[in-house]
Amino acid sequence: MTxxxxxxxxxxxxxxxxVLPDAAVRRALKGKTFPGRLVLVxxxxxxxxxxxxxxxxxxxxxxxxxxxxxxxxxxxxIAGLRCFEAGHPIPDEHSFQGTQSAIDLxxxxxxxxxxxxxxxxxxxxxxxxxxxxxxxxxxxxEQLLACGAEITEMNTLRKRLSxxxxxxxxxxxxxxxxxSIVLSDILGDPLDMIASGPAYPDRSSCEQALSIxxxxxxxxxxxxxxxxxxxxxxxxxxxxxxxxxxxxxxCAAAANACRALGxxxxxxTDQLCCQAKEAGSFLASVARSHSGERAAYIAGGETVVQLxxxxxxxxxxxxxxxxxxxxxxxxxxxxxxxxxxxxxxxDAAGGYVDGGSLAALQGMGLNPDAVLRExxxxxxxxxxxxxxxxxxxxTNVNDVAVALLRE
Amino acid sequence: MTxxxxxxxxxxxxxxxxVLPDAAVRRALKGKTFPGRLVLVxxxxxxxxxxxxxxxxxxxxxxxxxxxxxxxxxxxxIAGLRCFEAGHPIPDEHSFQGTQSAIDLxxxxxxxxxxxxxxxxxxxxxxxxxxxxxxxxxxxxEQLLACGAEITEMNTLRKRLSxxxxxxxxxxxxxxxxxSIVLSDILGDPLDMIASGPAYPDRSSCEQALSIxxxxxxxxxxxxxxxxxxxxxxxxxxxxxxxxxxxxxxCAAAANACRALGxxxxxxTDQLCCQAKEAGSFLASVARSHSGERAAYIAGGETVVQLxxxxxxxxxxxxxxxxxxxxxxxxxxxxxxxxxxxxxxxDAAGGYVDGGSLAALQGMGLNPDAVLRExxxxxxxxxxxxxxxxxxxxTNVNDVAVALLRE
Numbered sequence: 031m032t033x034x035x036x037x038x039x040x041x042x043x044x045x046x047x048x049v050l051p052d053a054a055v056r057r058a059l060k061g062k063t064f065p066g067r068l069v070l071v072x073x074x075x076x077x078x079x080x081x082x083x084x085x086x087x088x089x090x091x092x093x094x095x096x097x098x099x100x101x102x103x104x105x106x107x108i109a110g111l112r113c114f115e116a117g118h119p120i121p122d123e124h125s126f127q128g129t130q131s132a133i134d135l136x137x138x139x140x141x142x143x144x145x146x147x148x149x150x151x152x153x154x155x156x157x158x159x160x161x162x163x164x165x166x167x168x169x170x171x172e173q174l175l176a177c178g179a180e181i182t183e184m185n186t187l188r189k190r191l192s193x194x195x196x197x198x199x200x201x202x203x204x205x206x207x208x209x210s211i212v213l214s215d216i217l218g219d220p221l222d223m224i225a226s227g228p229a230y231p232d233r234s235s236c237e238q239a240l241s242i243x244x245x246x247x248x249x250x251x252x253x254x255x256x257x258x259x260x261x262x263x264x265x266x267x268x269x270x271x272x273x274x275x276x277x278x279x280x281c282a283a284a285a286n287a288c289r290a291l292g293x294x295x296x297x298x299t300d301q302l303c304c305q306a307k308e309a310g311s312f313l314a315s316v317a318r319s320h321s322g323e324r325a326a327y328i329a330g331g332e333t334v335v336q337l338x339x340x341x342x343x344x345x346x347x348x349x350x351x352x353x354x355x356x357x358x359x360x361x362x363x364x365x366x367x368x369x370x371x372x373x374x375x376x377d378a379a380g381g382y383v384d385g386g387s388l389a390a391l392q393g394m395g396l397n398p399d400a401v402l403r404e405x406x407x408x409x410x411x412x413x414x415x416x417x418x419x420x421x422x423x424x425t426n427v428n429d430v431a432v433a434l435l436r437e
Numbered sequence: 438m439t440x441x442x443x444x445x446x447x448x449x450x451x452x453x454x455x456v457l458p459d460a461a462v463r464r465a466l467k468g469k470t471f472p473g474r475l476v477l478v479x480x481x482x483x484x485x486x487x488x489x490x491x492x493x494x495x496x497x498x499x500x501x502x503x504x505x506x507x508x509x510x511x512x513x514x515i516a517g518l519r520c521f522e523a524g525h526p527i528p529d530e531h532s533f534q535g536t537q538s539a540i541d542l543x544x545x546x547x548x549x550x551x552x553x554x555x556x557x558x559x560x561x562x563x564x565x566x567x568x569x570x571x572x573x574x575x576x577x578x579e580q581l582l583a584c585g586a587e588i589t590e591m592n593t594l595r596k597r598l599s600x601x602x603x604x605x606x607x608x609x610x611x612x613x614x615x616x617s618i619v620l621s622d623i624l625g626d627p628l629d630m631i632a633s634g635p636a637y638p639d640r641s642s643c644e645q646a647l648s649i650x651x652x653x654x655x656x657x658x659x660x661x662x663x664x665x666x667x668x669x670x671x672x673x674x675x676x677x678x679x680x681x682x683x684x685x686x687x688c689a690a691a692a693n694a695c696r697a698l699g700x701x702x703x704x705x706t707d708q709l710c711c712q713a714k715e716a717g718s719f720l721a722s723v724a725r726s727h728s729g730e731r732a733a734y735i736a737g738g739e740t741v742v743q744l745x746x747x748x749x750x751x752x753x754x755x756x757x758x759x760x761x762x763x764x765x766x767x768x769x770x771x772x773x774x775x776x777x778x779x780x781x782x783x784d785a786a787g788g789y790v791d792g793g794s795l796a797a798l799q800g801m802g803l804n805p806d807a808v809l810r811e812x813x814x815x816x817x818x819x820x821x822x823x824x825x826x827x828x829x830x831x832t833n834v835n836d837v838a839v840a841l842l843r844e
Contacts, residue, residue, distance in 0.1 A: 298705070299719075299726040303763070308715030315706040315738060331722060356710070 032291070034363040034384050034434055041287040041326075041432060042367050042379070042418060048283030049369055049427045051079035051150065051213055054275035058211045059087045066142030069206075070095030070111060071132045073157035074150030074225060075118070076213055078104050079424055081111055081148060092146070096135055098128035098156045121155040121164075129159045129194060136199075139206035147199075150213040151426050153225025159193040162254055167191055170250065177246040182223075186234040186242060189226055189262055191254060196262035199228035200269045208269045214276035214427060221271060229269050232262035277301075277428040280369055281330035284430050288326035293434060295326045302331025302431070306345035307352035307402050309333050309431065313364055314356025317433040321360050327433040335374070341406020344374025346429055350381030350416065351407040353433075354398050358388035366431035371423040374408075379420040380429070381411045390414040439698070441770040441791050441841055448694040448733075448839060449774050449786070449825060455690030456776055456834045458483040458557065458620055459490035461682035465618045466494045473549030476613075477502030477518060478539045480564035481557030481632060482525070483620055485511050486831055488518055488555060499553070503542055505535035505563045528562040528571075536566045536601060543606075546613035554606075557620040558833055560632025566600040569661050574598055577657065584653040593641040593649060596633055596669055598661060603669035606635035607676045615676045621683035621834060628678060636676050639669035684708075684835040687776055688737035691837050695733035700841060702733045709738025709838070713752035714759035714809050716740045716838065720771055721763025724840040728767050734840040742781070748813020751781025753836055757788030757823065758814040760840075761805050765795035773838035778830040781815075786827040787836070788818045797821040 032040075047053060070092050072081040077099040085092055085108050095111040097104070104113045114128030136145050149157075160167045170191065174184045189196030200208050210229045212221065221230040239258045243250060250258070278300045285295035298316070302309060309329065316327050333345045343351075346366035353364040367373070367380030391398060394413055401410040411417050439447075454460060477499050479488040484506040492499055492515050502518040504511070511520045521535030543552050556564075567574045577598065581591045596603030607615050617636045619628065628637040646665045650657060657665070685707045692702035705723070709716060716736065723734050740752045750758075753773035760771040774780070774787030798805060801820055808817040818824050 297726065299722040301725045302719065302722045304715040304718035304722065305712065308711040309719060311711035312706075312709065312716060312719045315709045315711065315736075318708045319704065319706040329722075 034436065035382060037291050037434060038363055038365045038382055039418070040291065041284055042365070042420065044287035045280050045284040045430055046369050046420060046423050046425065049275040049280050050423065050425050051076040051275065052083035054213055055080045055083040055148065055211055056087055058272045058274050059084060064091060064144045066140060066144060068092050068144050068146060069135050069139065070146045070148070071136065072148035073098045073153045074213070075100055075103065075152040076150035076425060077148060078113065080150060080211070080213065082108055084146060084148060085109065085111065094135060096128060096132040098125065098132070100152060100156065116156050118152050118155045121158045125156050125158050129157050133159065133202055136203045136206065139203065141205040143206040145203045145206055145208045147208050147210040147229050149210060149225050149228070157194060157225060157228060160191055161193055161257055162191050162251070166251060166254065170248065170254065173248050174246070179242065179246060183242045185223065185226055186239050189232060189234065190239055190257050190260060192226070194228045195226035196232035196234070197227060197230055197266055198262065200266045201263055204268050206268065210269060210271045212271060212273045213425070214273050221273065229266070230271060231264050231266050234262065236261050275425060275427050277330045277430070280427050280430050281328050284328055284432060285326070288432070288434070293324055293326040295328060298327055298329045300330040302329045302333060304333060306333035306335050306348040310349040310352030310364065311356060313431060313433045314353040317357050317360065317362045317364060317435055320435055321362065322437060323435050324437050325435045328430065330428060330430040332428045335405065337405055339404030339406060341404040342376060342409060343405050343407035344368065344376050344378070344380070346373040346380030346431070347376070347378060347407035347411055348402060349431055350383050351398050351410060352402060354383040354387040354391065357383070357385055360385040361436040363434045364431070365418060366429060367418050367420070368429050369423060370426040371420045376408050377419065378408060378417040380418045381407060382416045382418050387414055387416060441843065442789060444698050444841060445770055445772045445789055446825070447698065448691055449772070449827065451694035452687050452691040452837055453776050453827060453830050453832070456682040456687045457830065457832050458486035458682065461620055462487045462490040462555065462618060463494055465679050465681045466491060471498060471551045473547060473551060475499050475551050475553060476542050476546065477553045477555070478543065479555035480505045480560045481620070482507055482510065482559040483557035483832060484555060485520065487557060487618070487620065489515055491553060491555060492516065492518065501542060503535060503539040505532065505539070507559060507563065523563050525559050525562045528565045532563050532565050536564050540566065540609055543610045543613065546610065548612040550613040552610045552613055552615045554615050554617040554636050556617060556632050556635070564601060564632055564635060567598055568600055568664055569598050569658070573658060573661065577655065577661065580655050581653070586649065586653060590649045592630065592633055593646050594665070596639060596641065597646055597664050597667060599633070601635045602633035603639035603641070604634060604637055604673055605669060607673045608670055611675050613675065617676060617678045619678060619680045620832070621680050628680065636673070637678060638671050638673050641669065643668050682832060682834050684737040684837070687834050687837050688735050691735055691839060692733070695839070695841070700731055700733040702735060705734055705736045707737040709736045709740060711740060713740035713742050713755040717756040717759030717771065718763060720838060720840045721760040724764050724767065724769045724771065724842055727842055728769065729844060730842050731844050732842045735837065737835060737837045739835045742812065744812055746811030746813060748811040749783060749816060750812050750814035751775065751783050751785070751787070753780040753787030753838070754783070754785060754814035754818055755809060756838055757790045758805055758818060759809060761790040761794040761798065764790070764792055767792040768843040770841045771838070772825060773836060774825055774827070775836050776830060777833040778827040783815050784826070785815060785824040787825045788814060789823045789825050794821055794823060
């Protein structure tokens with residue numbers, strides 16, 4: 031019989047495998063055909079992997095293409111594609127060059143042609159062609175930050191200062207069709223937010239943009255003010271979007287892996303958002319109440335860490351450690367991982383505890399509450415073999431936490 | 438069609454009704470027969486209500502009895518029963534007199550006789566006969582508090598300094614049978630903890646007691662030291678215990694009420710223990726992920742408030758208010774109540790929010806996060822009609838929170 035820890039490692043492995051950029055792109059392209067010419071544009075932190083998988087899947091069908099990703103993220107040449115490495119999170123000249131190159135490629139396509147647009151996290155900086163000089167864009171951003179504007183307010187303005195954001199890239203592709211595969215890293219998959227939605231209808235209006243300028247008394251040039259009055263597309267008839275590799279798929283893959291091991295999976299949420307350690311306590315409460323079942327309670331999303339100390343850890347390690355007390359003595363495990371393989375500023379993907387963890391910690395003179403106050407989950411979990419190590423995975427679709435219950 | 442708020446009020450009413458001491462006692466006595474003599478002993482904050490319900494149910498069958506409750510908690514005479522009002526949370530002479538009176542009643546009963554023992558919260562102070570002088574007991578308690586002893590350590594010692602705690606009252610009843618109905622107010626119903634378990638086998642040992650004395654270097658009299666060596670009963674063949682009115686029943690009654698209104702009930706936990714506002718965020722995450730179902734997600738237990746401001750509120754009001762943002766715009770309500778009808782130092786039982794609450798709050802210039810930092814949930818909820826008022830209910834079996842989802 032496998033141990034709870036072995037089951038946990040299997041579930042983590044399967045869940046992450048399902049949301050790797052390659053797997054996600056292959057799934058999205060399955061059975062897909064393209065009538066006319068096919069041009070590839072990939073942007074984001076996972077752009078290279080996504081483009082590579084698409085090339086392997088579609089081969090010669092992809093005529094030409096552009097890949098724009100972070101520095102050191104191009105792992106080799108891909109036949110027929112031009113790869114750019116560029117600045118992130120601040121866009122630089124290479125971002126602009128790569129984006130211009132993509133615009134050139136999609137210009138002059140026909141109605142039957144398709145732009146295969148592969149988008150992943152980080153696309154906001156990597157895929158950009160500002161309509162104002164870089165310094166001016168920087169200045170507007172700083173003014174917005176200084177007056178405490180919300181992220182949606184910032185995006186409403188920045189979309190209007192960009193030639194590709196807020197659905198405008200899809201407009202540039204017209205009359206060609208855009209088949210957009212989005213690797214989501216934002217909870218709830220708000221497609222107009224991911225990379226500022228280059229190929230997605232924009233929900234913000236000029237009216238809102240101008241009222242934000244007024245509300246904060248922003249100082250804009252005449253040119254920028256005129257740009258505020260240019261509307262972004264509200265409908266895009268030429269775009270088909272497929273969201274993949276989202277936290278929903280991460281949870282679904284975890285659920286499938288649980289079922290394969292004989293645990294009845296129950297999805298609590300795939301939009302978790304609360305304090306990491308409190309989520310751990312909540313999950314432990316759920317596990318205690320359902321003790322005796324052979325079941326898996328799954329919560330995907332992204333928690334936050336409350337910083338009160340200066341130890342080492344991450345939100346998934348805190349979630350797990352905080353659950354140790356609540357499941358002490360039970361035939362239960364609770365574990366949580368970041369799908370990108372690096373939880374907080376550590377080399378661990380997350381943390382694992384089970385019914386024996388509290389005693390193990392106490393046996394080493396460690397009190398979980400005190401450790402959490404120091405935000406030092408890493409070292410405590412390390413001592414009891416409670417770290418989950420996967421190495422960097424090349425994907426980033428938030429976290430998944432599982433409470434695994436045995437009879 | 439009813440509103441979400443009407444449904445919430447109905448569910449709260451039904452849930453609390455099911456755990457009122459009277460209802461709980463009546464349910465426990467249903468179909469029960471007693472062959473020999475029947476003597477009643479009731480102790481705790483709900484002792485009078487429990488005794489009254491038992492008397493109404495069993496009538497003349499109850500020959501004689503003793504009721505020990507808090508000051509101002511006796512609501513009238515009950516035929517054949519002697520009522521004591523006594524000190525709580527610090528026991529006083531009246532506690533000791535009432536308890537002695539109970540001991541006298543149960544002494545000399547026969548094997549076929551029954552002691553109907555009705556126990557509720559507060560019994561630890563109200564039902565007590567110390568084996569050392571009151572001042573000495575006080576001194577030991579203070580020494581334990583001063584050295585930071587845990588509650589289980591304190592109980593291990595105090596049980597040995599008592600003639601009735603740690604199962605000893607049941608020993609005094611022997612050879613008579615003890616039918617014990619416990620109205621639980623501690624999560625997970627640890628029967629040896631509720632009122633220090635007068636009629637429940639004790640899990641602590643003399644060895645543990647002596648090691649605690651040694652660990653903290655406690656100064657005990659010769660007499661007290663000898664008492665540490667007297668073992669408490671580990672088995673009680675003459676006792677039958679029925680836990681009722683616990684948070685489990687509160688949740689079950691809420692689930693039944695939800696089902697009656699057409700919501701599929703799903704119990705997340707009946708042992709919730711985490712920060713109030715984080716529990717609210719977690720519940721909102723669950724509601725968001727299951728949006729579109731007609732279902733009720735139920736979490737019973739007891740959360741804690743983190744004090745960062747100096748406003749007015751309670752844990753249930755904070756839980757509800759914290760959920761407002763996460764369910765904004767959804768056809769969903771989240772509400773939470775304390776079964777005793779008074780949440781924190783307020784006159785409200787708890788709080789209610791739904792998909793429109795965030796907008797309502799913002800319309801009044803209120804930001805939920807800022808309100809929660811001030812711990813001022815009461816005034817914010819009051820303004821949007823989000824307080825749940827039941828008045829004091831006469832029971833205390835923790836809280837229940839519900840996320841109510843409509844299509």
